[in-house]
Amino acid sequence: MRRDSIKKTGGRFAEIFSKYGIVIVLIGLVIVSGILSPSFLKLRNILNIFWQTSYVGIIAIGVTFVMIAGGIDLSVGSMVALLGAFAITTVNAVGDSYLGVFLAILATLGLSVGLGFATGVAITKGRIPAFVVTLGGMAIYRSLVLNFANGGVYMSNSMKYSSMGMSFVLGMPLPMLVFIGYALLAHIILNNTKFGRYIFAVGANETASFYSAINVDWVRTWTYVISGISVAISGILLSSMMGSVSSSSTGNGFELDAIAAAVIGGTSLSGGKGSIFGTFFGALILGVINNMLVMLNVAVYLQGMVKGLIIIGAVLLQNLSKE
């Protein structure tokens, strides 16, 4: 907690290194993996990593908004199952047409806005800690999903819907493109709009924001809506790719992965700090680790160890790069 931990030494290079430390860590990981297993660097595998990362990655983007505003969202994992299941059920009800798919997506987005809004209101107006509300949400959403399917699987009857999630555009998997596009959009919202500015302000200093006549509750609430929308996008992509949602397992643990991606990318749990840039690469680092474990055929019981050490190491390296 030194005052001078924020000093201004170093030149241009140090600055780049500090800002893009996470990219350098990622590149380092890729190089090491590439050397250890050449097939890691195949274009196909790189695309796969992006693809597989995109589901948690999109959610992590939403969670980043919440966290920068000083909140937390533990409900995303169950919510992805709920919204995915809702999308499938809706398509099944409406019928296998483009219109049906479109309507289902719209309805799912609508539901996600509603859920996010309710969460936000409970937190800001009910003054219940975000941890409690979203922990409750996590239990409630999962319970709903399980209940309607009796623990079983929601299966899509629509070929149109299922083919969407598997489709390739310009040689790239759709989820990957959505992930990149969504990240860009989120980056712009966070850095180039009034709303984005307010999110930072509210998370960093609620009182100061209040004295700047910012409607703190409103800003907070909307971050949960954004989180909800992100979950909806991810849930739609995931359920259409799998053609199904398992009420018992889909989305389990996503909340921790999403928060981890954000934190690795430099978002602070106490608010006011973070970037979509960081979260994007944080998510990719997690994706690369998961892929690498398979590619290097790391023994099952040691995977946790390797993963844990790399995550800690990745952040430590970023810190060192800032010196």
Next chain:
Amino acid sequence: MRRDSIKKTGGRFAEIFSKYGIVIVLIGLVIVSGILSPSFLKLRNILNIFWQTSYVGIIAIGVTFVMIAGGIDLSVGSMVALLGAFAITTVNAVGDSYLGVFLAILATLGLSVGLGFATGVAITKGRIPAFVVTLGGMAIYRSLVLNFANGGVYMSNSMKYSSMGMSFVLGMPLPMLVFIGYALLAHIILNNTKFGRYIFAVGANETASFYSAINVDWVRTWTYVISGISVAISGILLSSMMGSVSSSSTGNGFELDAIAAAVIGGTSLSGGKGSIFGTFFGALILGVINNMLVMLNVAVYLQGMVKGLIIIGAVLLQNLSKE
């Protein structure tokens, strides 16, 4: 807390209600459960609830220290398996004698101090966010436990050790007594020692604490040591009660339960606020909910819903009681 202020407005009643809001919520829950299912109120069941709560409860006490100082600990779930397994392995190695059990407990406590210390140092000196370090710890500890047991179970060969966790003292289960005793001790440390005061100060305003000649890093580190010790106590009680530790499942999800107990009890995720009193009753509320779900025969898939709603409602009621 603010005695002077409250005396003038409401009366004695308002004061009690505000400070002990959580107790009143708990009593309310107990009464409702008792009406809906008379066997809920059997002495045996009440003792059971205390007993069952004590494992997560003891951990939650440690986590409360960490959280008041502004940190978080996600590693406790895996750590409880690791330390439980370590205790069992040590007893098995030393032999089935009181001395053996004693030595094993000592060694386990020693290990827990070491792990807590390492965590604390990584966070304070390595300047890695607590979330990352303890998320890594969670993966690493679980991986270690799995690896040494090959995914199987650590079995205790010692009757002396196994009987300890099942023993009753003064008609009460040992874990319950330890839980209550430990909570009292923790309460005193937190509220009546220099160290406890520093924990609050560091969590509430790190900069001011640093300027006030408090060794901030040292205080932070010690909270993780306390968390480690709490996990060790819980792990010893749990593994001796079960006579074994499952490498794959023991302790899964404890981290979320422990944090939830603390947060329900009024501890803030952003530090500086909290009490052992609150955590103790927060843990009991969780225990009562779990027990109630069984006693009232709530449908399996609706349990999550009920649990989520009660948790949110419990905190909301506490808020209202403060008005």
Next chain:
Amino acid sequence: GVAIPAADHGWTAGMVWWAKYAINQYKDDPSVEFYLVTAKEPSEQIAQIQALLAKGIDALVLNPYESAPLTPIAVKAFREGVYTVIVDRGINSEEYNTYIAGDNYMYGYLAGKYIAEKLEGKGNVVIIEGIPCSINTERVNAFKDALKPYPGIKIIAQQPGYWSREKAFEVMQNILTKFPKIDAVWTGDDDMLHGVILALKQAGRDKDIILVGGAGEKNIVKMIMEGHSLVQVDFTYPPNMIATAINLAVMALKGESLNGFYQKGIPRKIILSTETITKENAKDYYYPESVF
């Protein structure tokens, strides 16, 4: 009282479904009342059983989350005079009334044997296993045992799919990129097999490959019934053993005996055989209304 692990993947969800199914059979029978509880962790399950015992149940049907940790409490129940039926995972004690379980060893072994014979002793095999835990280990070891006599068969990858479709899909995608030639894939259960099939389709490599899952998930059984080109067999590990166990407990309480048994009591140990599902017999294993 019926205590089982929570539904966190397809098979456990199947078990919950079958438990509810069996309980539902008795809904018009006023003489029996059921408490169904599910746990996410051994100590939670212990807590639930303690609660059930406090409630005063007469019989306990228990699928232990893990054997050893649940042993003390199961023994306690037995000693309190509760009729105790242990399902699937055993406990480390003989103090129970009845034990009914699937056969994990044969479950892995038969899959291995089938693959080895189909490959005629030569080829590259991928294992996608479940969550690391003791029954998973037992199955995987049995699978490898079955392959031992065939030195020509190589296990080129062994990775966990955590009994999840999505996870298995992802892992299989990665494995497919790494290995140009894969002759057979064994997944720890049928849920993961769905993920694998999807990955194969997506990569356009859904031919010339032998796929074996396990446990008899209804859609996989249906595929076999309809003569799927890649999935031709399945090995049972039926979640409906919980329904059987519940029935056994009720029969025991009512003093009934099993049809066809000359003995009065309920058998103490029942190991269900791992049955092989093929195109011919698939319809006997197809429960369309079940969730698994």
Next chain:
Amino acid sequence: MNEEVILETRGVSMEFSGVRVLHSVDVKFTRGKIYGIVGENGAGKSTLMKIVSGFLQPVEGEIFVYGKKTTLNPLKAKELGIILIPQELNLVDTLRVYENIFLGNEMKSRFLFLDKKKMIEESKRLVKRFGLNISPLQFVYRLSPAQKQLIEIVKAVSKSARLLIMDEPTSALSEREVKNLFNLIRRMKEEGITVIFISHRLKEVKEIADEIIVLRDGRKVYEGRASGLTEKEIAQLMIGRHLSEMYPEKSIPKGEIVLKVENFFSADGSVKNVSFDLRKGEILGFYGLVGSGRTELMETLVGIRRKSAGRVTLHGAEVNITSPDEAKKLGIVYLPEDRKTAGIVPILEVYKNITLMNLEKYSRFLLKKDLEIEAFRRYKEKFSIVSRGPYQLVKTLSGGNQQKVVISKLVDTGARIFIFDEPTRGVDVNAKHQIYHIIRNLIDEFDATFIVVSSELPEIIGISNRVVVMRNGEVAGIVEGEGLNEKNLIYLATGVSEEG
């Protein structure tokens, strides 16, 4: 004559947790006038200002804006042109200067996008107008409290205000900045803007205000033209009695050198080649303009910042201090300039803040709470801290009373060398008087030694034996005796003589 009333309160009362802090206050602000509001710490000045700018809702009373009864909220107040610069600095540290200036008031280009370019340019212009040399892209956490204060003013001025409320804007500023600010206020007055100015520096209030309003214990006790009152009379109205001599007689240092600093450099380059010595029992003043490096020097001395070179000798032995903890063990304690971030622990109780640095004294194995409470009562008495009791949270104290709590904390350590950075920031005349006498007592009774950093010229001249003047991180000169006068200090601090 323009007698248009902008805002008026009628019978406004306020209470916190059942305690009245404002009693039926009626005030009226007319167009184009400058109002000075004075009162002791905790008199209710800030509270009243928060009410008229919509940040607090009164429990009783009405507010009229342009003669129309209005229920204010922050947004509405802003729209009506009522702008508050709060007493406690409220900038977002992790945002840049220009982002803070336009926070809540962003300029937009097409669509919803922010027009960063325009905001940066506009900020540059505004900042320059204050003679400030700060890049709009600088992060606010890098600024000193004085600079932050100026940015707050810039922020408020950038909005189109009709009623501008400045709650102690000068407490962190030195002569030159105050002059700039007053010029600005006069210009605004000419444009017909009404300004409310709160300060404990009565000289300033008298200089700038047309009208003076005095609050005492939450009641308005005086209202009238500023020209009719002397400083002494204002002080008398505030505290309700006669105030004796402000500064105690200066002590005579014992001559023995307790601390010697030679060729001292800080690692970040803001302190260069500083040398001075400190004699037992003396008060060594440090004067300089904003950003002259006084705070940085002190923080480096006590180990908060890193030093790069230099020798520090304590009682003849060389020491190397790397943390405030070590400094404390050597008997040196530092009162931070930035009370809000470095001084108080806001969500802890008053008594816990007071004993925080000296818990050893209050604990054997366990803390002795009764002793702590006793300490609270002692200091409450000593500094007349306005507090409802030991259990009040420090963040709910008035600004000046928070400062008194921090000073109590330092005094309680029983250290022998005190470094006080702007000790009387935001403190009322009466309490200032008390603080000076306590400093004197500590010197007389315990041979304590003081370094006092201050931007307030009368204060630094009134209490110091010698004064070190800093400019651009270096020592520009050390004055004592005859040479210790305003002219010399300003000359050394700016490098230009008053005439030139």
